[in-house]
Amino acid sequence: MEIIKKFTESEDEQSFVINIGPQHPSTHGVLHLKMRLNGETVVDVEPNLGYIHRGIEKMNEALTYKQCVHLTSRMDYLSAHMNNQAVSLAVEKGMQIEVPERAKAIRIIMAELQRLASHQLWWGCLGLDMGAVTPFFLGFRERETILEIFEESTGNRLTMSYITPGGVLQDIHPNFVADVKKWIAQFKKNLPEFDQLYTGNVIVQSRLKGIGILSTEDALSFGTCGPVARASGIACDVRKRFPYDGYEKLQFDEIIYHGGDCWDRYMVRMDEMKQSISIIEQLIDNIPSGAYREKLKGVPKVPEGEYYQRVETARGELGVYLVSDGGSKPYRLKYRTPNFANLSALRSMFIGQKIGDMVAIMSTLDLIIPDIDR
């Protein structure tokens, strides 16, 4: 991409500037986009961040490690378990704790259920943004059962803070296995319904195919990750490349498409849902018995040093960079969030497209703004 010129300069006299957001029905959070339009075509776009900046990274410097985990649920709230897992793994790496097998299996099941719930919401909101209201209800119906399963075992639906350094906070509910199996049976029956209603629809295909193309070089240079990068042909699934918590023992495919347009990003997530189901099915009947947590004595202190841990959230690679000075509070806890990297690719995808495509591209990027602003 050529040197980016400033947003306010433009040789195009016909263009006008319009603000999308921060309060807008279709931005997934408070994202302020300044768009320069020429009629219906987007000439330039500049995202304006910071509307939900809460200073999480600064707050972390005053909290103990167990408390830091709670804040991570609020970043990418649709991948709460995975965010918690990221920080817990970083702390365990630092303290060199071995997590019991039962805890690892439970963590993976929770993470994959969370991934499915997040993709359900993504699918529903994609339909809603395109104008079809019914997928919204269908997606949320599936998600609702998962949230009830979460509430039963962890006590919370959205910000669970269940995965902590050492294992998981408490053991799973006795009904957990049966409920998950029941949900999987129901979901497998309903998933073809989604394809029938939406994927095969000619209007959907014409609105998603060929829109918002992100080439492989651009995807690499912007540092995109997750389904966005995998749709552009980059093999970057952290569960495969840098496995953690027992993913190396499981059989699942890494979904890669090469077109880089909205349709490929859509198909990557639809296929990922099927892979998540197969992961859960591999584990749900064989959860090892044993301890669910390695009890940490007192307030955990991480030895001095720098530790980096990466996790595959529903949206991409979340990296946790922990710098510790030996105390009970982190010296610096920096998050490399997937949504921030994906947002940087926004401009190259928008320019030249129409306003109607803007909504399609934003939905398939699947951004969660609190994750960008932290």
Place this chain on the structure above:
Amino acid sequence: MTLLTISLADIIHSIDTWLNQTLSPTLAFAAELVLGGVAIIGLVIVMAILMVYAERKVAGFMQMRYGPNRVGKWGTLQAVADVLKLFMKECLTPKNADKLMFAIAPFLVTAVSFMTFAPMSFAPGVQFWDINIGVFFITAVSSLSVIGILMAGWSSNNKYALLGSMRSGAQIVSYELSAGLSLITIVLMVGSLSVKDIIMSQQDLWWIFKGHIPAIVAFVVYIIASTAELNRAPFDLAEAEQELTAGFHTEYSGMQFAMFFLSEYSNMFVLSMLASTVFLGGWMPFHIPGLDGFNHAMDFIPGVVWFFGKTFAIIFLIMWFRWTFPRLRIDQLLKLEWKYLLPVSIVNMIIAALITLLNWQL
């Protein structure tokens, strides 16, 4: 049984005779106009309330939820509550808006949709104004609503409203062509533009069955084109909440918004009535040529029930579209019209003309 033999036409006829006896002819005529106008306004308002309720319930059931069921038994008073709420809201005019245009726009749109009720025939003998160019009048008057929409968007002094109204104007103007051509296909086969003649010509069989392929193609094109004219999904970019907040009626609230809302639903009613009149026989019962006993049994159901039944079926179809399909982008929408629907309608019309000229000798 005596109740069934009194038809709507008889009631109107007796009111007419009574008025002419008690008042002078001009005054009676004026009184009839006023009564007819009030009746139509009453019908429109009742229909709008019913359709709003129906839409929400239909949407609810299609999305596996109940829809409104708290206000009144089965949520029947929900529409009333909504209207009361809109009454009470403050009607703001934006700061640099063009005040006169801003105030007139809702009334223009509503007045146009009321005017199109005039040539419609609801039952045998019940018609407000039987002119010989009925279908042409309806099509011509309903195109005036574009002016109201453009006025609303421009005078709001709001970029979103302007974008929405420009899109809507382009869309409506394009789809009127296809809608008009598909109506003309049937008019060609009937030989007259008058609404009464079109209905009477369907006495043996409705045009959608009698007209073979040209009529079926025309019906499909007409349904698509009228969904687009109504700014309803999948063609509802003008009100695409997810892109532009509310399009051309962003700045309107309270009663002014209620007028736009009312005009959308009454336009839906008008276009469905037109479809059921021209393609499905209006108030004419379903007759099969040759089965006299069946035809006689069908005649027992009053014309008014047939008419409203067909109209509601088409309204349900249009509502069904909204809750199933996503939205088309503006260039895809216009491409659909100019590259696909319009050539298809023109060719269809030519085929219908040929068939009529050859007196169905094919």
